[in-house]
Amino acid sequence: MTADYQQAREALGVRLKQLRINAPGGRLTGEQLAKRAGWAQSKISRLERGQQTATAEDLESFAKGCGQPEAADELKEMLRGVESRVRPWRRQLAGGHRAVQNAHNVEHENASLFRGWEPAMIMGILQTPDYAKAIFTRYSELQRSPRDADAAVRARIKRQDALYNPAKRFHLLMWEGALRTLICPPSVLISQLDRLHGAVGMDTVELGIIPHSASLKIPPATGFWVYDDQRVVVETWHAELWIDDTPSVQTYLRTWNTLRESAVYGADAHHLINAARRALTAR
Template sequence: MSTDYQRARESLGVRLRELRTEAGLTGRQLAEHCHWPHSKVSKLENGRQTAAPEDLDEWARGCGTPEEAEDLRRRLRGLETHVQSLRRRLAAGHGPIQEQSVVEYRETRVVRAYEATVIPGLFQTPDYARALLIHNAEIHQTPRDTEVAVRARMRRQETLYERGKHHRVILWEGALHALPCAPEILAAQLDRLAGLIGLDTVSLGIIPLGASMSLTPKHGFWIFDERLVRVETISTELRLDDPADIALYGRVWDRLNDAAVHGSEAHRVLARARRPFAVM
């Protein structure tokens, strides 16, 4: 059983335990109500058994919260689709993942995103993308199909010039100073960002170091058409389609956007980051 599937199953078990304890029931009492062996309650709560949809309906009724059944079923449907191991997805290299992203962006009208540590792929130059993909292949110990992946990432950027598309991206200023590549590559990357400001399909906001904020940035995330949130950690990609999750990330994005500068002020932040490379 894959680690990502098991972790998601354990997460469902945690929620089941919460409902039972909030109802003031012991595991044995709930098992008797559902006409199950006591061991089944324990296995479901500890992620040692995958629930059937009917089990979740019975659990919700047994806890006196039948309105929770649909949420439990949604969590069950998401066991394999919402939490995906990057190691497993990268087994065939970065190329297939980049190709999938091309399709995802073509099908999306409005993207809202936040990145704290890296220039997002949507805005990357080929050289900057190449450096990142090489590092990622090394750390994940996956096949190095760098050039295929770079070409796919560049095709994703075609959506930047499509009428009717909107790309609203916020960057933490620290991402402008990180050097995952040679200095001259970063200098060209900053020039690329400056050139995107003013494009009618792009809104680029930058949160300056020292900006007053109502929350602290935690990790990058992408919101696609208010239907999906994608979050990538070092080892896992989360794909969240629960309306409550999407609304939460939307509120976070709005607050980050309030702290960001745009237009000429964003140009000044980029110029400040570019200054050390003035001769390049």
């Protein structure tokens, strides 16, 4: 959990406590408010201490229980500030993957320099439709979200128009394992590797691959994107982190630069892609 996210959650908790203390009919105890809301008293405590992230429904119940239903809009605005930093998948994917892809498309339209690191799969900006569909299908199963893989694929593929925009630059790093992960049928991965092979020579793309045999200064951990060296997006199993405080962004830039020292490019990158393809055809 990032420090700025926790600070925002604690600030929301402070505001909740103010509403309870300043209830129109007189100060409410946590027990009294919990009874009105139909909650356990411990929930009141967790919300006010910033130990639990409220839902919009929680905030409406809290404001109503305090006799100040008009405060719900203010509270929900504060919640949006919290969620601008940590966006749980269970909420983002309530309507499927397409909406998430469209949100990323907006970010791509507004940025010109992209740095990306991916240790486990081919980056979305370089995915073929069949490969992307396999990814979305697997994640829908994991997150138990609506299955809209075809619509999500169309949104993701639309983003790839940016690869042909001379005003944009993509500096991408991948772990060799991403070339070999069978998250899809072998035939789909073969076509994906052919697509990746062609991306190595694109004017707007600098694609580096870190071989399994490379010496590393840091572990090849979680994937992330950096937009214009000002915002970072990190995907975890439970949420997507949007990070824009300068110290954290600088940490990710240092991480990216450190990983880059172990990457190979051009003909050497082609060699790794071809080796992964040969391994599949030999199966």
